Amino acid sequence: MSSFIYSVDGISLADAQGRWWVTANGSAHSPAVALRSVGANVPGMSGIPDVGYEPREAADLPLRVMVASRNAGTREAYWEAVKALFAQGVPFVLGRAVDGVERTTLAKLKSIGEPELNARFGSLVGVITVTILDGLFHGEARDVSRALTSPASQLAIPHLSGTAPCEDWQMQFRGPFTSATVTDGVTGTGVGISGGLAAGQFITVRGASARRSTTADDGWLGQGVDVSGQVVIPPAGLLRLTPRPIATDPLIRQSRWSVAAAGASGAAQVTLRARPAYA
Numbered sequence: 014m015s016s017f018i019y020s021v022d023g024i025s026l027a028d029a030q031g032r033w034w035v036t037a038n039g040s041a042h043s044p045a046v047a048l049r050s051v052g053a054n055v056p057g058m059s060g061i062p063d064v065g066y067e068p069r070e071a072a073d074l075p076l077r078v079m080v081a082s083r084n085a086g087t088r089e090a091y092w093e094a095v096k097a098l099f100a101q102g103v104p105f106v107l108g109r110a111v112d113g114v115e116r117t118t119l120a121k122l123k124s125i126g127e128p129e130l131n132a133r134f135g136s137l138v139g140v141i142t143v144t145i146l147d148g149l150f151h152g153e154a155r156d157v158s159r160a161l162t163s164p165a166s167q168l169a170i171p172h173l174s175g176t177a178p179c180e181d182w183q184m185q186f187r188g189p190f191t192s193a194t195v196t197d198g199v200t201g202t203g204v205g206i207s208g209g210l211a212a213g214q215f216i217t218v219r220g221a222s223a224r225r226s227t228t229a230d231d232g233w234l235g236q237g238v239d240v241s242g243q244v245v246i247p248p249a250g251l252l253r254l255t256p257r258p259i260a261t262d263p264l265i266r267q268s269r270w271s272v273a274a275a276g277a278s279g280a281a282q283v284t285l286r287a288r289p290a291y292a
Contacts, residue, residue, distance in 0.1 A: 016037060016111065017035075017037075017042070017109055017110065017111045018035075018109075018110045018111075019035050019076060019107065019108060019109055019110075020107070020108035020110070020115075021098040021099060021105055021106070021107060021108075022098070022105050022106050023106070023108070024098055026076070026078065026095075026098075031081065032080060032081070032082070032091045032094075033078060033079065033080040033081075033091055033092075033094070033095050034078070034079055035076050035077065035078055035079075036077045036078075036079055036138070038077065039075075039077030039138075039140065040075060040076045040077045041074050041075050041076070043074075043109075043150075044072035044073065044074040044145050044148065044150075045072055045073070046069065046072065046148065046292045047069065047070040047072065047148070048068070048069055048070065069147065069148035069149070069177075069292070070148060071144050071145060071146050071147070071148055072144070072145045072148040073123055073142055073143070073144055073145075074107075074120070074142065074143050074144075074145055075140050075141075075142045076140065076141050076142070076143065077138060077139075077140050078095055078138065078139060078140075078141050079136055079137070079138040080092045080095060080136065080137050080138075081134070081135055081136045081137075082135055083135040084135075088135060088136075088137055089137075091137075092128060092137050092139075095141070096125055096141075099122045099125065099141055099143065100122055100125070101122075103121070104119045104120065104121050104146060105119070105120060105121070106118075106119065106120075107119070107120040107143060107145070109150055116150035116151055116152055116291055117150065117151055118145050118146070118147070118149060118150045118151060119145075119146045119147070120143040120144060120145050120146060121143065121144050121146065122141070122142075122143055122144075123142040123143060123144045124140075124141070124142045125139065125140075125141050125142075126139045126140040126141070126142075127139060147181075148292065149177055149290045149291060149292055150290075150291045151175075151181070151288045151289065151290055151291070152172070152175065152288050152289040152290075152291070153172075153288060154286055154287065154288040155172045155286070155287070155288070156284055156285065156286050157170055157172075157284070157285045157287075158282055158283070158284040158285075159272050159282060159283055159284075159285075160281065160282045161186075161187075161190050161193055161272065161274035161277035161281040161282055161283060162274075162277050162278060162279075162281060163272070165271060165272065165273040166271065167198045167269045167270070167271045168269060168270060168271070169267045169268070169269050170254065170267075170268045170269065170270055170285070170287075171267075172289060173254050173256060173268035173287060173288075173289050174256050174265075174266040174267060174268065174289060175256055175266070175289030175290045175291045175292075176256070176266070176290070176291050176292045177256075177290040177291060177292040178200075178253040178254060178255040178256075178290065179253070179254040179255075179268065179287050179288065179289060179290050180253055180254075180290070181287070181288070181290075182252065182254060182285060182286065182287035183217060183218065183219050183233065183285075183286040183287070184204060184217070184218040184252075184283060184284070184285055184286075185215055185216070185217045185218070185229060185232050185233065185283065185284045185286070186206050186210060186215065186216045186217075186218070186281075186282075186283050187210075187214070187215050187229070187280060187281060187282050187283070187284075188209070188210030188211050188212050188213065188214045188215075188281055189209075189210060189211055189212040189276070189277070189278055189279060189281055190206075190209065190210055190274045190275065190276050190277035190278075190281045191209045191274075191275045191276030191277075192205065192206060192207050192208075192209065192245075192274065192275045192276070193205060193206050193272070193273070193274040193275075193277070193281075193283060194206075194245070194247075194272070194273050194274070195252060195270055195271070195272050195283060195285070196247070196252075196270065196271045196272075196273075197252055197253055197254050197255055197268070197269070197270060198257075198268075198269030198270060198271060199255040199256075199257050199268075199269070200249060200250070200253055200255050201247070201249035202247065202249045202250045202251060202252050202253045203246070203247045203249070203251075203252050204218055204244065204245070204246060204251060204252045205244070205245035205246075205247070206218070206223070206243050206244065206245065207243050207245050208240075208242075208243045209276065210225070212279060212280070212281075213227065214226070214227055215227070215228070215229050215231075215232045215237075216232070216240060216243065217232030217233060217235075217237070218244060219235075220251060221241060221244055221246065221251065222239070222241045222244070223239070223240050223241050223243060223244050224236065224237035224238065224239060224240065225237050225238045225240045226238070229284075233286070254268045254270065254287060255268060256268045256289075257269075270285070
């Protein structure tokens with residue numbers, strides 16, 4: 014058995030009946046990390062100039078899966094059941110738990126290797142390789158709120174202490190205010206709202222798109238009026254909440270954000286919904 018337990022759409026690969034499991038020997042402990050090289054060839058200039066942030070490549074994760082039964086037909090049925098978990102033809106949720114703490118990611122099947130038969134022990138073992146679409150595992154999503162009437166200062170976001178920048182955040186602004194901006198404390202990236210927002214209204218931002226609604230739930234569900242034209246992205250780029258290790262103890266990492274607003278009063282606030290990312 015492995016010290017890490019995988020699951021596919023909630024179905025454990027450490028089968029409670031001992032029919033199949035992922036072995037530590039021959040499986041990758043975690044996916045490799047690779048950045049996509051981004052450059053621009055400019056006539057008359059040597060080299061490739063740096064054009065800024067480099068996105069991650071999708072990552073392959075080989076898993077050595079074993080099924081066991083003394084009965085050949087049963088053993089074959091177990092192997093087919095395992096293959097069916099992966100071979101759905103659509104992205105699935107891959108879970109990875111270590112010591113009871115699970116993280117998840119979207120993945121798809123890359124390949125299923127020819128299994129090896131060990132008739133003496135009644136087992137089939139083969140390598141199933143999946144592709145993690147964004148190259149990262151993710152923790153549980155949580156909400157953090159801050160009043161827009163508070164003084165502008167950098168504050169830590171305790172649960173965003175992963176190993177990679179969080180880019181799949183959602184942000185919900187509640188009026189009234191004239192303008193509001195959220196900035197990452199490490200990269201200077203951010204996102205803002207211009208044009209103002211009335212009391213009792215919400216603007217929910219996902220990347221560069223935004224929806225205005227009169228209830229908070231509508232915004233989180235992607236409903237409401239499209240107001241993407243009110244989204245402001247600073248020169249440093251769209252918000253990437255980036256954890257930074259502390260020099261005295263790199264086990265401690267913090268993401269920090271600063272919030273600024275003009276014309277804010279009453280119940281004006283911003284709520285961040287985000288989950289930590291792990292490379």
